[in-house]
Amino acid sequence: MRMLCSSTLIGEFFIIGFAALVAMKGDISLALLWSVSGVGMLLSLLLCGMLSRPAAVPVGWVLQIGLVLSGFVVPMMFFLGAVFAGLWWASIHYGRRIDEAKARWAALAAAENGGAPSGA
Structure with missing residues (x-):
């Protein structure tokens, strides 16, 4: 889950920066x-x-809401915020599934090796 969520957050880092550059055209200080x-x-x-x-x-969800709400300053952010909120959900949902599958595979490998770590 950490890898997928981190990828989404790094993408958001750049999107927020680019949105700020676009918002500079407006009348916000x-x-x-x-x-x-x-x-x-x-x-x-x-x-x-x-x-x-x-x-x-949960803090990530607050960031997603803020990203969507930034659409009031840069209208395209309504769309991009929704896209990244969907990516955040998918990162959490599928990331947890991947983590569970990895744990099952590790348990199976440990059982097959008699409890010894793989590669030993």
Whole structure:
């Protein structure tokens, strides 16, 4: 799950930065724009390292909601935010399935080897 979620978050890092560049054409102050965008970008990077903690997934959902809501500033972000929210869901859903399958395969391999780690 960590690999899939991290990939989504890194993509969001770049999308937030590019959206901020597009939003510079608007009438929002640059200090506010880059403060909010910087927090979003920093949060996406920090979440990559915190994915093993239980609170990371709900905080990631908050980031997804913020990404969709940024569509009020850059209308294309309604679409991109929804796409990344879908990717976030898929990363969590399928990532957990992959983790469960890896755990089953590791248990099978350990049982076949008599409890010894594989490669020993």
